[in-house]
Amino acid sequence: MTAQAGCELCELALPVAWAGPKFSVIIVDDANYPGFCRVIWREHVREMSDLARDDRLLVNEAVYEVELAVREVMQPLKVNVASLGNVVPHLHWHVIPRYADDAHFPAPVWAQAARQPDESILAARRALLPELASAIARRFNP
Amino acid sequence: MTAQAGCELCELALPVAWAGPKFSVIIVDDANYPGFCRVIWREHVREMSDLARDDRLLVNEAVYEVELAVREVMQPLKVNVASLGNVVPHLHWHVIPRYADDAHFPAPVWAQAARQPDESILAARRALLPELASAIARRFNP
Numbered sequence: 102m103t104a105q106a107g108c109e110l111c112e113l114a115l116p117v118a119w120a121g122p123k124f125s126v127i128i129v130d131d132a133n134y135p136g137f138c139r140v141i142w143r144e145h146v147r148e149m150s151d152l153a154r155d156d157r158l159l160v161n162e163a164v165y166e167v168e169l170a171v172r173e174v175m176q177p178l179k180v181n182v183a184s185l186g187n188v189v190p191h192l193h194w195h196v197i198p199r200y201a202d203d204a205h206f207p208a209p210v211w212a213q214a215a216r217q218p219d220e221s222i223l224a225a226r227r228a229l230l231p232e233l234a235s236a237i238a239r240r241f242n243p
Numbered sequence: 244m245t246a247q248a249g250c251e252l253c254e255l256a257l258p259v260a261w262a263g264p265k266f267s268v269i270i271v272d273d274a275n276y277p278g279f280c281r282v283i284w285r286e287h288v289r290e291m292s293d294l295a296r297d298d299r300l301l302v303n304e305a306v307y308e309v310e311l312a313v314r315e316v317m318q319p320l321k322v323n324v325a326s327l328g329n330v331v332p333h334l335h336w337h338v339i340p341r342y343a344d345d346a347h348f349p350a351p352v353w354a355q356a357a358r359q360p361d362e363s364i365l366a367a368r369r370a371l372l373p374e375l376a377s378a379i380a381r382r383f384n385p
Contacts, residue, residue, distance in 0.1 A: 148322055150310045161303045168292045179332060180290055183325035187341055187349035190321060199329055207329035209353035 105145040110191035113141060118237040123156065124163055126237050128230055133204040133218055134197055135226040136175040136233055138167050142192040149184060149192065160194070163241075167196045170236040174229050181209065198226075247287040252333035255283060260379040265298065266305055268379050270372055275346040275360055276339055277368040278317040278375055280309050284334040291326060291334065302336070305383075309338045312378040316371050323351065340368075 104111040119126040122143070129137040140163045142152075149157055168180050177198030184194045199206055202222060204214045246253040261268040264285070271279040282305045284294075291299055310322050319340030326336045341348055344364060346356045 148310065148314070149324065150307060150314060150322070157307065158300075158303075161300075165292060165299065168290065172290070172292060179327075179329050180292070181325070181327045181329070182291065183323070183327070183351075185321075185323045185325070185351055187321050187323070187351070209325075209327055209329070209351065211351035212353045213355060 105191070108145055108189065108191050110141055110189055110193060111145050118234045119241045121241065123159060126163070126167055126241070128234060128237075133214075133223070134210060135223060135230060136171055136177070136198040137210075138171060138196045138233075138237070140164050140167055140194040140196065146192045147186070147190050152192070160192070164194045164196060166240040167194075167237060170233060170240055171196055171198050174233040174236050175226065178206075247333070250287055250331065250333050252283055252331055252335060253287050260376045261383045263383065265301060268305070268309055268383070270376060270379075275356075275365070276352060277365060277372060278313055278319070278340040279352075280313060280338040280375075280379070282306050282309055282336040282338065288334045289328070289332045294334070302334070306336045306338060308382040309336075309379060312375060312382055313338055313340050316375040316378050317368065320348075 117125045117127050124143055125141045127139050129139055131137045146152060164182060171180060175198040178201055179199040181197040181199055197210055202218060204216060204218050205212050259267045259269050266285055267283045269281050271281055273279045288294060306324060313322060317340040320343055321341040323339040323341055339352055344360060346358060346360050347354050
């Protein structure tokens, strides 16, 4: 199966930080979480354990490289990594930089918000996104 | 660093489905999520990207094997996999079987609950846990 009509990740139209034959990396435009990235598998596959072994290792390695880029540029207190896909069952990984002052810390970003983050802090983090895009591209380009 | 005083995962006292030299697998006693498992790294390490390459591959493989055991026994609609660690920054992975009738579906389990799951359905899933423990042990024992 390569594409499924109506799946927003099969029909991905967002600008990507890096796109290869098997997966893409996007920097999610999340107002509260500058630096939130996704690794999106190209084919419409449901679970990690549906992938062939080489592809699974490739995804794991991609998530690792994005985590490194996020740590290097965004300097988070913690990185959160998750593959959920309940709403869009097309394999993708969230890589989320977390900070003590972010909207939900220490709860997961999907919990009820704990605070409204300071706008100047968010703006400073948002200013790092071009550097993050470069760091991601550098890690995946040969 | 091998252990940190006060870290509940360094001082893990739960019964484990499998324990090896580098990581353990536990079946979490979660009332709403029978079959919820965790893969817990033994050493007090913060991020996946703090691990040496071989150890990182070992964790990824362990999470994969637990996902397979969960799919085989629990027959979920979807598997959720996440490494967060904001509260307990000691590397661990959640592997969570999800169903359309569970407490939060399609939201993440950390969101606000959407419903109270049917007790007889939970009981039927809970009855599978000994089989899940066996399936996990079988996958890790040589």
